[in-house]
Amino acid sequence: MAEIKPLDFSKFNGVIFDLDGTLVDSVPDLTLALNDALTALNFSKVSEARVRLWVGNGSRKLVERCLDSLGQLNDTRSDALHQAFLSSYQTFLCAQSQLYPGVVDLLTYCFQNKMAIGLVTNKPMAFVPPLLEALNIAHYFKVVVGGDSLSEKKPSPMPLLHVAQKLGVSVEACLMVGDSSSDVLSAQAANMPCVLLQQGYNQGKDLSLLNADWLLADVLALKVLFQKNSIKNTVLHL
DSSP states (O other): OEEEOOEEGGGOSEEEEOOBTTTEEOHHHHHHHHHHHHHHTTOOOOOHHHHHTTOSSOHHHHHHHHHHHTTOOOHHHHHHHHHHHHHHHHHHTTSSOEEOTTHHHHHHHHHHTTOEEEEEOSSOGGGHHHHHHHTTOGGGOSEEEOTTSSSOOTTSSHHHHHHHHHHTOOGGGEEEEESSHHHHHHHHHHTOOEEEETTSOOTTOOGGGSOOSEEESOHHHHHHHHHHOEEOSEEEOO
16 A cells, blocks of 8 residues: 555646556557567567566667576677567557557546646657557647657656656646656656556566655546545555
């Protein structure tokens, strides 16, 4: 269980979402692309369950974690597998990926309540707009930043500060919503309030130890809080 401090959404004029593990379950397609790349380079395939533990820090880290698990990690193999993965992912980008339950309702609520909506992901930017379009949520976002859009990515605070500025929202009036240590560390470094969702990709870490401002089970739980607009100081059982 996690102690939840008062959450009053009326003080937020903007919200910045992570993508993979927060809005979209993309692991099925990441697994397809990764196994296609592994097969092309004569490596063993990996399970979707293992891939779920490797996602969250960008595509390069994904392939490095994969190779490390196979006992094959070195720079040359990482370079080769990364390039093969990026090529394969173009084919499998939205074959099986799907929005988490409640995402459209949550984005619609934020939009209708005139909250500026941004997106910060460590996914390479080339894949982000096509995925958002395929899932029919691209129109909700005023600013989108990928893992290679700036000189630094999460857990650096740079992407969040950049997007908040572009949204025209002060840091304290902007809420970060993510699912991993990269998200909360980025938010903490930016002094931005942060909600962590347990539904996503956290590399097997106990999110309750990361000291996020709020820890919730999933998008549906966050949607309920948004619609209620505020909650009392209580203990939430997750």
